[in-house]
Amino acid sequence: MSDHAAGDHGHHDIHPPSHYVRIWGILLTLLLVSFIGPWFGHQIVTLVTAFGIAFVKAYLVIKHFMHLDVEKPIVHYFLVTSVVFMVLLFAGVSPDVMHHEGTNWSNMAAEAEIARALSAQEASGGEHGEHGAGAAEHKPAEHKPAEHKPAGGDH
Amino acid sequence: MAAFKPIATTRxxxxxxxxKLAVWWLLASEVVIFGGVLCSYLMHRIAHPEWAAYAAHTNEWIGLTNTFVLLSSSLTAVLAHNAAEREDGPLAARWLLATVGGACLFLMIKSFEWYTEISHGYTISANGFWSFYYTAAGIHASHVIAGGLIMLWVANTARKNEELHRVENVGLYWHFVDIVWIFLFPLLYIAK
Amino acid sequence: MSSQPTVEHGHEEHGHEHHHEPAFIEKYIFPLDHKYIAMQYLLTGMFMAVFGGFFVYAFRLQLAFPGISVPLYGTVSPTEYNALVTNHGSVMIFWVAMPVLIAAFGNFLIPLMIGADDMVFPKLNRLSYQIFLASVVVLIVSWLVPGGGFGGAWTAYPPLSAKAQYSLTPLGSTLWLVAVALEFVAFLIGGINFITTAMNSRAPGMGAKDVPMVVWMICIASIMFMASVGPLIAGAVMLLFDQNLGTGFFDPDKGGDPILWQHLFWFFGHPEVYVVLLPATGIVAEIITVFSRKKLFGYQTILYTAIATGVLSFFVWAHHQFVAGIDPRMANVFTITTVLISIPIAEMMFLYIATLYGGSIRFTTPMLWALSFIAEFLIGGVTGIWLGASGMDIYFHDTYFVIAHFHYTFFPIAFIGTFAALSFWFPKMFGRMMDETLGKIHFWGTIIALNFIFIPLFVLGAAGQHRRIYNYNHYPELSTPDLQSLRVLATVSLLVLIAFQFVFLFNFFWSMFRGEKAPANPWRSTTLEWTTPSPPGHGNWSPNDMPRVYRGPYEYSVPGRDEDYWPQNQPS
Structure with missing residues (x-):
């Protein structure tokens, strides 16, 4: 058990406000970089500048604004636990939801929707896709099977 | 009801x-709420190549402005905390009000953005991308509204130099809202 | 451990002015005192249990005697049957097991057992109950709106839950979803309160290993609830939009995926089983140590098995979806994790049995309930291993075998656990003893009837009886006389079980006002809640005389002492 009294939250070094303004400056620079990233036209560059920098920004905010670095270890533990559970959720769900085909099954409804949408985008002219993607235009022409995986022998 | 503080609270x-411990637990529970939305979105986005074209219609300039507003409001929130640590309640209250101003600006820009998009036919039921766009940003916006209201309340007590530890607690929540937006910005606006 | 830490932020001004006795409305209607909030949760949970019991009474009579006019209800139509089954499930889990086991006993026991005068956030505590009450009101309204209550099963799989043309209850399903979401918010707030209270407000001297097991269990359960419910809250918002705004999150025609809901639901839904199980096992641990006058065997091991169960329970959720068409490789993974999770739970049960070994056992009513918990839960647990194996599950899925299995887990958790806890802590809650004879009559009536309800269902399930059928007479191979007689046996046993609950209700309310006055420590127990009068006053202890803790919670029959129990707060 800790001998610390409550309310020790303020007892680490109090930074001058200029410290926070500097961090803010770094954050804004990073924001600009992530904004400019897609202009290079490389998918890898975009992904790195978009998500890599998002993690850096989040780290800066957590460390300098939320002062997690001087917080007790227990707080780290439960925050990390909830992040890890989200990774677990992604890992467990993505084999079913992120793919439309697998061993002895295929998600025909989803594949049909992708095919329909892509051809509609092509028809309406290239990258701008469905202009005014309103509900009226969206109605599929024929009703597709809504079942998830009717492929034979799906056990 | 008079101020009620059990001995338990002081231990x-x-x-x-x-x-503060309770706020950290609250944030841990918010991580899984936003985690659920973002995981679902990410899986669908990867599985649906056609969504890239839908996403091209988001306005990244507005996204950029809003990110700037939220990052700046995070700065004012941490400055409020800084003032509270120096036991300068009135200054902390002023910085908190500035943060509330940032929240209001964020929401105004967001309403303008949504108004424009909805009037162009990009409604929540237009397609899967727009459903996630409005749902994720909407859950985030509801946190912005809640944060703004709580900060107004905290600013009112801090002004009188009371309960200054609340300034840090609401600040933690606000930084978390900021972090969620830091991830929503590339997910919804940048990666196309 | 410091003596009595204080914060510097402004509690001095408000310090101890709360130790006056509050007025009636403040005390009973809008209480801040954790004990009265616990009573509110308990009574609301019991009130909802009446509905849950009434629903099962109506649809079981329909199954045993198709088409009869059920007394007090009338004829059950197919849509009503769906609504009854759905709401029986959701009421019993979300509005009975959760509020009673976690909220009521958590609220009552945590501050008393850790030697605090209240929860750390009394107002949040009250808010939690009020949100819960709002969810109860919304749920009851959902049964009364045109179209009737939601009938898409408590798991609310889309498309049945998402589209009005399938569920036939557009308004009922939206209100049901809103009620569930409100209930989650209530328990999130309550759970954060429990966790912070147990982490920060323990009595001076109480280290992590001096915390009674039930407090640990409720805290682990609250943490699990908090970590698992988030994705489902997100999913509930998405489903609400699917129902009302025309989005297609779970509609493959619009680029969504119905399997996603199942994952989001069970990512919460399976940990939820352990969320209610752990408090019940904690209650059992308290009771068997007191009534075998022996130290809990393997305190730390039980704690680690509980944590292991909690962590593992996040890795097993997809075993509910083996036939929903999940990736078969994932099904293999989830089979392994599911079988693995039986190890810590079995270990925990063995440790409880080891606690009994060599003790001087007293068969009081709470002890009978605690022992029957171990026995009955064992049946549920072992059949769970069968269902966890994906090969067997393909045969058993959606049969009455599954129903019998999870009722053999949930009935011990929600009812046996509650009856054990109520008969044990009743003296502390109301200051009077419950009647032992009536308690034992209630116990035997319930336990015998319970087994006569669910063992026939195991047989019916193994015979292939599908669970979502309104009238088996429409299925010749399922309406043979032998199967039908098993159905009648289960239903009649249910009526017997319900009849014996009136014994309990009489005992509960009669003892509350007329029972024998209880001393402060009627069971000669060691934990802190027994060191204050029954019932404890406002603030639990006098503010100048808050307890200090010197030893672990299970010091029974310590050699060389006059008394066979050694209270935690006794200096030596």
């Missing part, structure tokens, strides 16, 4: 102030 076996 601190972990060494973390009780109210």
């Amino acid at each position: 601190s076996a972990t060494g973390v102030l009780t109210s």
